[in-house]
Amino acid sequence: MLETHDLDVDTAVSAEDALVYLNDHRPDVIFMDHLMPGMDGFEAVSAIKNNPATATIPIMMYTSQEGEVYVGQARALGAVGVLPKQVEPVEVSKVLKSLRVIGSNVERRVQKDDVEASSTSGEFPNLETLDQDLRTLIQDLFVQQRAVLRRDLLDSYETIATRVADEIRAPEPEVAEDKSIGPDSSIPLRLQIAVAILSLAALIFAGLYWQRERSWQDLQQQNASLQRMYIEQQAVGDENAQQVQTQLRDYQQSLGAAHAVTLNTIEWAANQSSGYAFDELPLGDFRLSVMEELSSHLEAISFVGQVRIETHVGDFCMTSAGANGYRLTDSEVTTLQCDRLGFAPSEAFELGLRQSVAFANFIKMADTRPAARIRFDIVSLGNSNPLLEYPDASSGVSAAVWNDIAMHNNRVEISIFPDGQ
Numbered sequence: 001m002l003e004t005h006d007l008d009v010d011t012a013v014s015a016e017d018a019l020v021y022l023n024d025h026r027p028d029v030i031f032m033d034h035l036m037p038g039m040d041g042f043e044a045v046s047a048i049k050n051n052p053a054t055a056t057i058p059i060m061m062y063t064s065q066e067g068e069v070y071v072g073q074a075r076a077l078g079a080v081g082v083l084p085k086q087v088e089p090v091e092v093s094k095v096l097k098s099l100r101v102i103g104s105n106v107e108r109r110v111q112k113d114d115v116e117a118s119s120t121s122g123e124f125p126n127l128e129t130l131d132q133d134l135r136t137l138i139q140d141l142f143v144q145q146r147a148v149l150r151r152d153l154l155d156s157y158e159t160i161a162t163r164v165a166d167e168i169r170a171p172e173p174e175v176a177e178d179k180s181i182g183p184d185s186s187i188p189l190r191l192q193i194a195v196a197i198l199s200l201a202a203l204i205f206a207g208l209y210w211q212r213e214r215s216w217q218d219l220q221q222q223n224a225s226l227q228r229m230y231i232e233q234q235a236v237g238d239e240n241a242q243q244v245q246t247q248l249r250d251y252q253q254s255l256g257a258a259h260a261v262t263l264n265t266i267e268w269a270a271n272q273s274s275g276y277a278f279d280e281l282p283l284g285d286f287r288l289s290v291m292e293e294l295s296s297h298l299e300a301i302s303f304v305g306q307v308r309i310e311t312h313v314g315d316f317c318m319t320s321a322g323a324n325g326y327r328l329t330d331s332e333v334t335t336l337q338c339d340r341l342g343f344a345p346s347e348a349f350e351l352g353l354r355q356s357v358a359f360a361n362f363i364k365m366a367d368t369r370p371a372a373r374i375r376f377d378i379v380s381l382g383n384s385n386p387l388l389e390y391p392d393a394s395s396g397v398s399a400a401v402w403n404d405i406a407m408h409n410n411r412v413e414i415s416i417f418p419d420g421q
Helices: 015-021 041-050 068-077 089-098 104-119 125-169 189-234 238-256 260-270 285-300 345-352 357-368 399-409
Strands: 030-032 059-063 081-084 305-312 317-320 326-328 374-380 411-418
Touching (some): 030 041, 189 238, 285 357
Parallel strands (some): 030 059
16 A cells, blocks of 8 residues: 555564664654564554654554554554554555655655755754754644544544434334324424434534644644744754753643653752762762662652663873772872873773672662563763863863863763653
């Protein structure tokens, strides 16, 4: 059915094969079955949306599963909608057009991508690219959700109409005196009942349609207002742009998580003691106490998702300590007198993964627990992403100033990512 639209279609027999395929490919859209060998469709959607490299690829569930509960679960995990396996070809065409895979939208999307590629410049190119991706993603989601709402409304109409038809066809009581209203009645009782039921159904249909159209208009107005505010603030600078991004993120989180403020507070508290000393393990017993307290707060609010532990290593000015390795250089000397200044990238990466036995056991127990609700991901960035920039070492800056900057860069950052966002 997809190949009739001159599309390049690749298939995978299982969710695991699909995840391997996505390591090297970026399709325009994914049609996901629910029942597959190994991982099911929901688990595959969650894995794809949790990966930043594939999170923006729209996913349409293609399954025989039905019901509002199933549709709600699919959308909560990140799917844009659900297509039944008995879907008509014209319905598939509408979905592909709304996702800008076929039709005139494809040409406009290619032209738009070319313009964006040529115009992405300035001091913050990554921020401009993020802006365009967010706008495109939000617009696509609104268009797709409107199509799904219309389809659900039509299904509701058909269900109520079928029920009314069954009631009209129901056998009449055999009591003779109930077959008519009176001897002078010219309209059969069955016809009067049918007219009353159809009138009531028409009122219900009109109310449902008006309510859904009103909700869609409100969402469009909110989206347009948010985009206008973002565009106006973008030129102000990095600080204001960061503020707009925060507002956009808060707006999106408010749609799917009522406890976003609580999660932000817990994350902030966990990062208040992010630094660690030169001779201290980045993931030692102190960090273990932080993670235990963090897990306790997350379990109290029934959190389900990922906790990312990101380690950073500072490039210290060091003096040789013989068999004991290196120690910090005395503060009164300069960087020109350091026996060693910083670490090689590979060495800094390994230093960032050092952890105590108790910390390692805590992480292992959490990851192997059946149906674990909190997943931990440890990432070492070594010395590749310093929080503060170092001065020119050849200028003879004092070791005290240099190592103070290195202490700020010697840190552990914790981020919380709830599932379905």
